[in-house]
Each structure stands twice: as structure tokens, then as C-alpha cells.
Amino acid sequence: MILCDIGNTTIDWEIHGEYSKQSVENFAPVFYTEMIYYICVNAKLLTYISTLKNWIDITQYIEWKKYYPTMGIDRIMVCEAISNGVIVDAGSAVTVDVMREGHYEGGYIALGLRSAQEAYAKLSPALAWPFNFEVDLTIMAKNTPDAITIGYLAPLIDKIKSLGNPIIVTGGDSKVFSSFLGDAIVDNHLVFKGMKKLIEKGQLC
Amino acid sequence: MILCDIGNTTIDWEIHGEYSKQSVENFAPVFYTEMIYYICVNAKLLTYISTLKNWIDITQYIEWKKYYPTMGIDRIMVCEAISNGVIVDAGSAVTVDVMREGHYEGGYIALGLRSAQEAYAKLSPALAWPFNFEVDLTIMAKNTPDAITIGYLAPLIDKIKSLGNPIIVTGGDSKVFSSFLGDAIVDNHLVFKGMKKLIEKGQLC
Structure with missing residues (x-):
């Protein structure tokens, strides 16, 4: 499972149990082909990512x-x-x-x-x-x-x-x-x- | 008794039991002739006031x-x-x-x-x-x-x-x-x- 926590300056990843971090500047969501579950507080990136079919915004599951x-x-x-x-x-x-x-x-x-x-x-x-x-x-x-x-x-x-x-x-x-x-x-x-x-x-x- | 609390932007007074406030900009210590007890956190004003004989810095009494x-x-x-x-x-x-x-x-x-x-x-x-x-x-x-x-x-x-x-x-x-x-x-x-x-x-x- 791939999880992604998108902040305003940093992206945090959990990729098949491994944790990593990257800066927003080097982030290219379109290059990922696997299914990615994400949360995103970065309004600009959210508009773009929400158009990509393999990126699943999990806020839809929040009660x-x-x-x-x-x-x-x-x-x-x-x-x-x-x-x-x-x-x-x-x-x-x-x-x-x-x-x-x-x-x-x-x-x-x-x-x-x-x-x-x-x-x-x-x-x-x-x-x-x-x-x-x-x-x-x-x-x-x-x-x-x-x-x-x-x-x-x-x-x-x-x-x-x-x-x-x-x-x-x-x-x-x-x-x-x-x-x-x-x-x-x-x-x-x-x-x-x-x-x-x-x-x-x-x-x- | 006249008491004066000199801050960086404001001067607070107690003059014979009456309280008042003024801005540092309108403050002219040399015009006062009565004895004034003061505390002062304003370094620039302190250098000047300490040369005036009727202004008594009460920090000298602090234990x-x-x-x-x-x-x-x-x-x-x-x-x-x-x-x-x-x-x-x-x-x-x-x-x-x-x-x-x-x-x-x-x-x-x-x-x-x-x-x-x-x-x-x-x-x-x-x-x-x-x-x-x-x-x-x-x-x-x-x-x-x-x-x-x-x-x-x-x-x-x-x-x-x-x-x-x-x-x-x-x-x-x-x-x-x-x-x-x-x-x-x-x-x-x-x-x-x-x-x-x-x-x-x-x-x-």
C-alpha cells in the first residue's frame, strides 16, 4: 500500500512500509502509476492531483x-x-x-x-x-x-x-x-x- | 510624591496620587523641577536622566x-x-x-x-x-x-x-x-x- 501526506512544503510517504520525505518542489504526481492513497492540505496541488485516477483522496471516507x-x-x-x-x-x-x-x-x-x-x-x-x-x-x-x-x-x-x-x-x-x-x-x-x-x-x- | 515608570514607548506617572500616561516622544525630563522617583528600561533616556539631580533612580534601593x-x-x-x-x-x-x-x-x-x-x-x-x-x-x-x-x-x-x-x-x-x-x-x-x-x-x- 502507498500512502502520501501532502503538506504545504513537505510530502511524507509510506511506501510498502518504508517511510520517506521529499520537498514539494521535487514532487511530480503524474509519474506514479500505482494506486496512491493521499491526504492533501496544499490547495494548489489538490486541484491537480484530484484529476489523476490512481490518486485516491481518503478524506471521502471521513465521518x-x-x-x-x-x-x-x-x-x-x-x-x-x-x-x-x-x-x-x-x-x-x-x-x-x-x-x-x-x-x-x-x-x-x-x-x-x-x-x-x-x-x-x-x-x-x-x-x-x-x-x-x-x-x-x-x-x-x-x-x-x-x-x-x-x-x-x-x-x-x-x-x-x-x-x-x-x-x-x-x-x-x-x-x-x-x-x-x-x-x-x-x-x-x-x-x-x-x-x-x-x-x-x-x-x- | 512623584513617581515615574519609563518604558520604551510609554511613560506612566503617579503625581501626588493621580495617574497619567504619555508617549516617550513628548517627554522632556529637564522641565520638571520637583523631586521625581523613577524606574527606567529605556537605555537612551536613562543615560540622559541620570545626569539630572532631581530625578532619583530607585533601582539603587533594590536588594x-x-x-x-x-x-x-x-x-x-x-x-x-x-x-x-x-x-x-x-x-x-x-x-x-x-x-x-x-x-x-x-x-x-x-x-x-x-x-x-x-x-x-x-x-x-x-x-x-x-x-x-x-x-x-x-x-x-x-x-x-x-x-x-x-x-x-x-x-x-x-x-x-x-x-x-x-x-x-x-x-x-x-x-x-x-x-x-x-x-x-x-x-x-x-x-x-x-x-x-x-x-x-x-x-x-
Whole structure:
């Protein structure tokens, strides 16, 4: 099975169980002849790909009433992957979603690590420090790097922990977030897992 | 007593108990003949004002070992104002500091409302929504404006509440923050209160 997650700058592939990544610039969908299941947030590419018969847009299988109309497709995929748990997708934004017995309970969107760091630096050169990931989030800070790290991470980590277990972490910053989340499970292929579950569901219907 | 809080863009005054504000551009310190106690984060103005004999820089009275060297002067002033409590200064950044029996326990720095909102909008046009301050922070969101409002505010509010009582809120966004903080006390003149306490201490020494 070939799965393709098309973003605005990057294309992620799962090709017969192997994972790879490429930039949008080098992407030539017309050269693929096999059947490819995809999700796509790139509006320009979507218009083109939807004309190709071997490319199957799996958003057609989404049961939209479970979610909400403006919810990101990647977020829906990670929710489809997990029937019970708190799902943290730590990327450019940090999305936190709660699934209980296959039911979507809702979620929220926090700023991602890089986005928060840039916002601190924009506020003042005095706050333009890298985060200190060695910091103890349970204490109060007495220096600037710790004060911004705790200010960004401690509330977010505490809130995630308060939502219950299991916690499943995915996305580019999954390592950092899981290091503060105790027994959290890291799964960097959660989008593809959700896509596969959705395809199975779609084929059963 | 005349107190002056000199920022990078705005000057805040307390003149014999009356509060006022002016822009840095219209500020002419040499025309004042009375004694003025001030704090100043504006490096350019500081160089000039420090040559004027009737302008008294009260940072000379700060007991620095209680705090830390890169801590903002405004933050130290709000801490000087409160001997026991959690102090939230909700401005361009949101600083949270804990004082217990006159001892500084530490604190942290989160992004301010406007800064967070700008960072969401920069991440994606899909996240460029105004915050919804009517939202219930205890639930999970099922629409985008609520998802970003809860994502920014709920972790921060929960963390502040976890630090104990009393909570004292100051700064330009004190209304919004206090509306989510139950019995919090709002005091928009906390910097001046701290300045006065510090002056009294300095004169006793």
C-alpha cells in the first residue's frame, strides 16, 4: 500500500512500509502509476492531483460529524489512529485531542516550540534565549532562559497530563514533549496509521 | 510624591496620587523641577536622566540578591508591592511571580495575549481568529476560535491557579486574565505601590 501526506512544503510517504520525505518542489504526481492513497492540505496541488485516477483522496471516507468542519486533516488522521487516548501532535503548532471509545471529545491548539520561541524573541531581545530542555518544570525559575521555558512548557505539559491516559505523542518535536510526559507513547507515524484505519473503514462500507 | 515608570514607548506617572500616561516622544525630563522617583528600561533616556539631580533612580534601593540579575525592573517592582501572593502582570508578556513572606520564590514568563494571537496567525491563516473570551476553559474545543483560545489560556490559567492564593493581577490585560481567575485581586497600580515601598525602605536605611 502507498500512502502520501501532502503538506504545504513537505510530502511524507509510506511506501510498502518504508517511510520517506521529499520537498514539494521535487514532487511530480503524474509519474506514479500505482494506486496512491493521499491526504492533501496544499490547495494548489489538490486541484491537480484530484484529476489523476490512481490518486485516491481518503478524506471521502471521513465521518465529518465526528469532528468539526475547520479541523485540520492531519489532526483528524491522528484521531482516527487512536480510539482511546490523549493525542499530542507537536509540530509547528501543538494540537492536543482527546479520543474516548472511538468518540472525539474535542481538543485545543497551542503554539509549537519554534513559534513560541520566535514570539518571545519578537517581544524583546532580553527574551531571545533558546529554551532550556533540562529545566525542572515543577519549580519556579530564577533566570531568563528557565523563565521562558517554564512559561511556555509547564502550563502546557500540566494541562496535557490532566487529561488522562494513555498519552500518545507524534510530530517533529515528539522527543522534547515526550521527555516531559512520563509514560507517553511516541509514535511518529500516527498520521499513516490513521490513514490505513480510515481506508479499511472506507472499503468495508 | 512623584513617581515615574519609563518604558520604551510609554511613560506612566503617579503625581501626588493621580495617574497619567504619555508617549516617550513628548517627554522632556529637564522641565520638571520637583523631586521625581523613577524606574527606567529605556537605555537612551536613562543615560540622559541620570545626569539630572532631581530625578532619583530607585533601582539603587533594590536588594538584588532577592531576585536575579536579568529580571525586569517592572517585575521586581510588582514583587516589592506584595509580600505574600502570586502576581500576574498581563502585558505584552505575562509574567507570573510568587512571593511568600517577603521572599521571592521565582516565576516564569508566558507570551501575552496579543503576542500569542499574532503567533497563531503567523503559523497559518486558518488560525488567524480573534480569541473567544466567552469560552469555557474547562472543556475541550470543537471549533477553531475556541481551540486556540483554550490552547493559549487554559494551560496558563490552570498553572496560575495551581500556585496558591492570593492571586493579584495587574497590567493592560488584567481584566481578561482576572475574569478567568476567580477571586483574583486586580490592582493596576502595582508597579507604583512597589516603588513606594522600595523608597520607604531606601529612606530607612
